[in-house]
Amino acid sequence: MSSNGERVFIDLEERSYDIVVGEGLLNVVASFDGLPSANAALIVSNSTVAPLYASALRSALHSRYPMIFEVLLPDGEEYKNWETLQLIFDALLSNACDRKTVLFALGGGVIGDMTGFAAASYMRGVPFVQVPTTLLAQVDSSVGGKTAINHPQGKNMIGAFYQPRLVVCDLATLDSLPLRELSAGLAEVIKYGPIADTNFMDWLESSMEALLARERSALAHAVRRSCEIKAWVVSQDEKETGLRAILNFGHTFGHAIEAGMGYGVWLHGEGVAAGMVMAAELSLRLGLVDAAFVERLTALIARAGLPTKGPVLDVTDNAGRYLELMRIDKKSEGGEIRFVLIDGPGKAVVRAAPDALVREVIDACCV
Ligand code: NAD
Ligand code: GLY
Numbered sequence: 439m440s441s442n443g444e445r446v447f448i449d450l451e452e453r454s455y456d457i458v459v460g461e462g463l464l465n466v467v468a469s470f471d472g473l474p475s476a477n478a479a480l481i482v483s484n485s486t487v488a489p490l491y492a493s494a495l496r497s498a499l500h501s502r503y504p505m506i507f508e509v510l511l512p513d514g515e516e517y518k519n520w521e522t523l524q525l526i527f528d529a530l531l532s533n534a535c536d537r538k539t540v541l542f543a544l545g546g547g548v549i550g551d552m553t554g555f556a557a558a559s560y561m562r563g564v565p566f567v568q569v570p571t572t573l574l575a576q577v578d579s580s581v582g583g584k585t586a587i588n589h590p591q592g593k594n595m596i597g598a599f600y601q602p603r604l605v606v607c608d609l610a611t612l613d614s615l616p617l618r619e620l621s622a623g624l625a626e627v628i629k630y631g632p633i634a635d636t637n638f639m640d641w642l643e644s645s646m647e648a649l650l651a652r653e654r655s656a657l658a659h660a661v662r663r664s665c666e667i668k669a670w671v672v673s674q675d676e677k678e679t680g681l682r683a684i685l686n687f688g689h690t691f692g693h694a695i696e697a698g699m700g701y702g703v704w705l706h707g708e709g710v711a712a713g714m715v716m717a718a719e720l721s722l723r724l725g726l727v728d729a730a731f732v733e734r735l736t737a738l739i740a741r742a743g744l745p746t747k748g749p750v751l752d753v754t755d756n757a758g759r760y761l762e763l764m765r766i767d768k769k770s771e772g773g774e775i776r777f778v779l780i781d782g783p784g785k786a787v788v789r790a791a792p793d794a795l796v797r798e799v800i801d802a803c804c805v
Contacts, residue, residue: 442458442460442463442466442468442469443458443459443460443461443463443469443606443607444458444459444460444658444662445457445458445459446459446662446665446666446669447669448581448582448669448672448673449669449673450601450672450673450676453583453601453676455601455602455603455604455605456472456604456605457580457581457605457607457665457669458604458605458606458607459576459607459609459658459661459662459665460607460608460609460658461608461609461610461654461658462608462610463606463607463608463610464491464494464495464498464569464606464608464610464611465494465495465497465498466498467498467501467502469498469606469608470498470499470502470567470604470606472603472604473502473540473565473567473603473604474538474540474565474603475502475503475538476503476536476538476539476540476565477503477504477505477536477538477539478503478504478505478506478507478533478535478536478538478539478540479499479502479503479505479506479507479539479540479541479542480506480507480508480509480526480529480530480533480535480539480540480541480542481495481496481499481506481507481508481509481542481544482509482511482526482541482542482543482544482545482549482552482553482556483508483509483510483511483543483544483545483549484510484511484512484513484545484548484549485510485512485513486513486545487513487544487545487546487549487571488508488510488544490571490611490614491544491569491571491611492508492544495542495544495569499542503540505533507529507533507535509525509526509528509529511525511526511549511552513548514548514701514702515548515588515696515701515702515705515706516700516701516702517548518548518551518552518586518587518588518701519587519588520587520596522552522587523552523555523556523587526541526552526553526556526560527556527560530556530560535560535564536561537560537561537562537563537564538564538565539560539564540564540565540566540567540603541553541556541557541560541564541565541566541567542566542567542569543566543567543568543569543570543580543602544569544571545569545570545571545572545575546570546571546572546574546575546579546619547570547572547574547575547578547579547580547706550568550570550575550579550580550585551579551584551585551586551587551594551597552585552587553566553568553585554566554568554583554584554585554598554600554602555585555586555587555596555597555598555600557585557600558585558598558600559598563600565603566600566602566603567602567603567604567605567606568580568581568602568604568605568606569605569606569608570605570607571608571611571612571615572612572615572619572622572623573612573615573619573620573622573623573624573626573627573657573660573661574619574622574623574625574626574706574707575623576607576609576612576623576661576664576665577623577626577627577660577661577664577665577668578626578664578668578685580602580605580607581605581665581668581669581672582601582668582669582672582676582682582685583599583600583601583602583672583676584597584599585597585598585599585600586598588697588701590697591697591766592693592697592763592766592767593693593696593697593701594693594768595766595768599676599677601676605665607661607665609654609657609658609661612652612657613652617650617743618705618743619705619707620649620650620652621650621707621708621742621743621744622705622706622707622708622711622744623707624649624650624707624742624743624744625688625707625708625710625711625714625739625742625744626664626707626710627642627649627660627664628642628711628714628735628738628739628742629685629687629688629710629714630663630664630667630668631735631738631784632687632714632718632731632735632780632783632784632786633684633685633687633778633780633784633785633786634667634671634684634784634786635663635667635784636783636784638663638667639734639735639738639783639784641659641663642660642738643738645659645660646738646741646742649742650742650743668685671684671685680788683769683776683778683788684778684786684788686769686778687714687717687778687780687786688709688710688711688712688713688714688715688716688717688778689709689710689713689778690713690717690764690767690769690775690776690777690778691709691712691713691716691717691748691760691764691800692706692709692710692711692712692713692714693709693713693763693764693767694709694713694751694760694763694764694767695708695709695712695713695748695749695751696709697763697766698749698751698752698759698760698763699749699751704745704749707744708744708745711739711742711744711745711746712744712745712746712747712748712749712803713748714735714739715732715735715736715739715746715747715803716748716799716800716803717777717778717779717780718731718732718735718736718780719732719799719802719803720777720779720791720795720796720799721779721780721781723795723798723799724779724791724795726779726780726781726782726787727780727781727782727783731780731783747803747804747805748760748800748803748804748805749804749805750804750805751763751804756800756801756804757796757797757800757801758797760796760800761775761793761796761797761800769788774790775790775791775796776788776789776790777789777790777791777796779791
């Protein structure tokens with residue numbers, strides 16, 4: 439790997455950009471080459487990540503931006519809401535930031551999603567850059583331009599499609615990530631296998647120990663390959679009119695878990711992990727995959743240190759509660775839930791399923 443990192447290109451015509459993947463990129467001026475010049479930059483981060491990495495980022499940005507401001511948001515999925523978003527606008531306005539100001543999202547997916555949404559709306563749109571510091575953000579949320587905040591009734595319900603100008607994934611930042619968060623990121627890595635690339639699933643099976651041990655070459659491959667697959671999907675369907683929905687494998691059940699448990703109780707990746715098992719089980723019951731594949735996927739998820747069973751959200755009618763929450767999913771049409779299902783290894787389809795069958799799956803997959 440070159441000292442300037444490797445680049446994955448996401449082809450979106452005039453909204454195209456690079457995803458740079460490498461080690462020690464954060465404090466290197468060249469990592470941020472090609473960005474528009476401006477009088478000011480605003481680093482958006484949180485109280486956990488900023489003490490670790492904000493000064494390194496500042497040192498790379500100093501020569502490019504005469505003024506660098508910083509706003510720190512409270513840390514946690516439960517703060518991914520309107521009140522916290524307002525803190526970004528407050529910082530921009532109180533520092534008289536103009537419409538050329540570049541926003542830098544330094545943190546995990548929560549920071550990335552909120553910074554992107556703020557960038558999409560401040561003065562009707564200012565440039566922003568993703569500097570993801572969790573595995574989950576490096577392999578998924580920083581790429582593709584989905585930005586959002588949560589609503590108490592539904593996950594990521596308010597947001598916009600708005601592409602960053604650049605994504606800089608510094609693998610060295612993953613050294614400080616808690617193990618539970620590393621595992622949560624592995625859920626989004628694993629998802630790419632069943633939906634798009636069985637060779638990648640084979641590789642994950644043989645590399646899980648190396649990934650959990652944070653071996654740099656294994657992490658580099660996982661991040662790069664995940665970004666390649668995501669870039670390929672997003673470049674064909676930026677606004678999710680069809681194909682892009684496959685990236686939500688496991689998310690219909692997973693989002694219900696996150697909202698039903700209260701945001702922040704189950705990590706996003708944990709909900710996706712249990713949700714992938716449920717979606718695979720539903721695929722099996724619809725005759726799309728065989729039991730061996732479901733067992734294989736479940737074993738891989740367990741080896742990543744992730745849950746393979748969902749929580750009980752309601753002791754009187756658990757399946758009913760899941761169904762109620764899943765109807766608010768963005769893929770629902772006319773109140774009908776549409777699931778991302780595995781239609782043979784490496785291929786996903788999006789379709790509805792009878793409520794009775796979904797209830798059976800939930801009953802079998804929750805503890
Ligand atoms: P997160 O942003 O909450 O980060 C997890 C925790 O790790 C936080 O406490 C954070 O402060 C901390 N952290 C971050 N980097 C660290 C580091 N290098 N060292 C130590 N601690 C660090 O969670 P996440 O898993 O990164 O992201 C989840 C969010 O991403 C969810 O809100 C989800 O909806 C969203 N998401 C969005 C997309 C998308 O396409 N936009 C895709 C997947 C997920
Ligand atoms: N994380 C799903 C998507 O970006 O479409």
